[in-house]
Amino acid sequence: MASVVLLLLAGCSQQPSLKRPPVKEVSKRQAAPDFALKDINGTTVHLSDYRGKVVLLDFWATWCGPCKMEIPWFMEFERKYKDRGFAVLGVSMDDDGWPTIKPFVKDIGMNYRVVLGNDQTGDLYGGIEALPTAFLIDREGRVAIEHVGLSSRREFEDGIENLLEAVAGDKRAAIN
């Protein structure tokens, strides 16, 4: 009863609270839907191109302040973990398209790939209502973590390390 009351109180709170789940168990992870979207150079990018890597799939927009706060973290993650089989893929949800996105990407100096998303892409991921929404995808292309709204840098980094380490651990176990 107490837990129901607590949950109810949380739901009645006027301050929106967005849950941040931990890394899902492997058996509970679902395949990240594949898509084909154009990047800043007009090249078609499939999510499946990244199979074998840990991917941070970030839905964002130029008009989104919390997204702007996370982007420098993601740039650093791209630099720091790239050699360990990690990549960031940004999906911009800007309705205005590349004329708005290109100057933004240039100004910030984004060092990871950005593709132009749309409502269909958002629907594939359960309907992207709030930005930023980021999915951490394991090397087998399964969603391991979903972050809705601004998360902490530490939360992202812990998730990335966890997925990179898990693979290293699996390989060690297989060798032994």
Added chain:
Amino acid sequence: MVSRIYWKLLPATSALLLTNLVLAQTPALSVKPPVGVVVKKGATVDVKVMATLNEGFHLNSHTPTEDYLIPLSLKWEGPLQEVDVVYPKPQFEKYSFEEKPLSVLTGQFPLVTKFKAPASATVGPVTLNGKVRYQACNNNACFPPKTVPVTLTVQILP
């Protein structure tokens, strides 16, 4: 006894919880135009539309502090001339995701439009269709820009 009450309350509390969670996580702006607006041919009239944003969210004012932010706007189409739109004075609020305070609006606020009826206007009722465009956020997430329609009926007098 407590257990029986618990199970009876559970469906209702769960439904309320879900409703609250859903409502709390999505911004919604409602707009209410005035009724009984009249204006004489060749004269001007101020029309106040009341807008209400649900609690826990803010939207960018008409004059946001950063270039990348989408401003609040109200645009009309119809037989009256839109002379001016007066937006409310914004609040300057600090959010964790931005270094500087942002120029925002919260809760209920008026949007005042000054219309002019042409001297050649036909006497009788006319309809004006407005669009309020806004982009809202809460403390840790932002939501896609939305457009809310607003319909206004104005009686033109001789």
